Amino acid sequence: xxxxxxxIDDEEDIREVASLSxxxxxxxxxxxxxxxxxxxxxxxxxxxxxxxxxxxMPGMDGPATFRELRKNPATAAIPxxxxxxxxxxxxxxxxxxxxxxxVLFKPFDPLTLSAQIxxxxxxx
Amino acid sequence: MDRxxxxxxxxxxxxxxxxxxxAAAVTAKTLNESRREAAQAAAHKLAGVLGTFNxxxxxxxxxxxELVFSSSSAPSAxxxxxxxxxxxxxxxMIESRKSSD
Numbered sequence: 091x092x093x094x095x096x097x098i099d100d101e102e103d104i105r106e107v108a109s110l111s112x113x114x115x116x117x118x119x120x121x122x123x124x125x126x127x128x129x130x131x132x133x134x135x136x137x138x139x140x141x142x143x144x145x146x147m148p149g150m151d152g153p154a155t156f157r158e159l160r161k162n163p164a165t166a167a168i169p170x171x172x173x174x175x176x177x178x179x180x181x182x183x184x185x186x187x188x189x190x191x192x193v194l195f196k197p198f199d200p201l202t203l204s205a206q207i208x209x210x211x212x213x214x
Numbered sequence: 215m216d217r218x219x220x221x222x223x224x225x226x227x228x229x230x231x232x233x234x235x236x237a238a239a240v241t242a243k244t245l246n247e248s249r250r251e252a253a254q255a256a257a258h259k260l261a262g263v264l265g266t267f268n269x270x271x272x273x274x275x276x277x278x279x280e281l282v283f284s285s286s287s288a289p290s291a292x293x294x295x296x297x298x299x300x301x302x303x304x305x306x307m308i309e310s311r312k313s314s315d
Binding site for chain 1 (some may be wrong): 215218221222225226258259261262263264265266267270273
């Protein structure tokens, strides 16, 4: 089934690789945002099926962006998956405690990223 | 993927250069806070992206450097040689990456 995913990441290389992966491997539509603030606005405008959200960003970081998304009734129900390069257990627990649907790790495998997202969200 | 690799290679090289400069500053005992933070950020970004381009060992080396530069206390001057060697390994991996598609 065709899905629409919003990728929020300040790093252009990650946005581009994730976007290429989801578009070519899964055939999904991808919307991109380069900051937390831009991502919150895009989510409210375009209502994606899910959001892939980077943790470490300048200005509004991933957790702050997630809280903004949850505050707005227009975006509160959109599933959010955090994407992080942090591998320490304490960080992982802290991120999971935020209430996101899943935490995915960088580096990701471009060939299986869409399958990871589908599995985390229970998509067929 | 190779098109994207070539597109972002200059940026990836810059991040490695940041790590090389920081390692040299460690040896020279001139590592300041802003250079340490820049090295930590460069290592973090490399750790996140290199494995995506099939350079898993690059991610491992970058993670080690991120950990070293994330401590607010400066690394000892004697560790500078090791840090420089890890940064040089990263550069070699990046320059010798083979096509994946």
